[in-house]
């Protein structure tokens with residue numbers, strides 16, 4: 001995960017400006033598995049993500065650009081094999097696009113900052129939204145609540 005960020009100049013959990021990077025550039029910046037999901041709209045194999053049964057409290061970020069996507073308290077056990085959430089962290093954090101590939105009518109969800117492919121949203125989720133954001137774990141970065149807090153504090157007073 002950290003090797004991805006080292007060569008990633010656009011990764012930031014605080015900068016919300018839109019990211020515009022060419023596919024060629026993305027290929028250099030991202031690890032091959034993240035590139036495959038984010039830019040080629042790939043799908044990881046079900047039950048392979050470490051986040052599938054992950055219960056830590058914190059925030060999930062886009063692994064391509066660092067944009068905050070989901071809070072851990074909106075994560076639920078969907079049993080579908082991919083990390084699932086019922087609500088994004090904010091309205092602008094995600095972009096919705098109709099996806100009619102593979103003979104299905106689905107709604108693709110993309111990162112609102114860098115347009116990385118994240119997964120799909122379905123309407124069979126739990127209350128209060130009734131939505132199920134079915135997300136590839138490869139495209140998620142996680143920061144524990146305490147670590148995230150640290151990131152937002154400028155410099156500790158000494």
Ligand SMILES: [Zn+2]
Nearest residue numbers: 062065111114
């Ligand atoms: Zn992103």
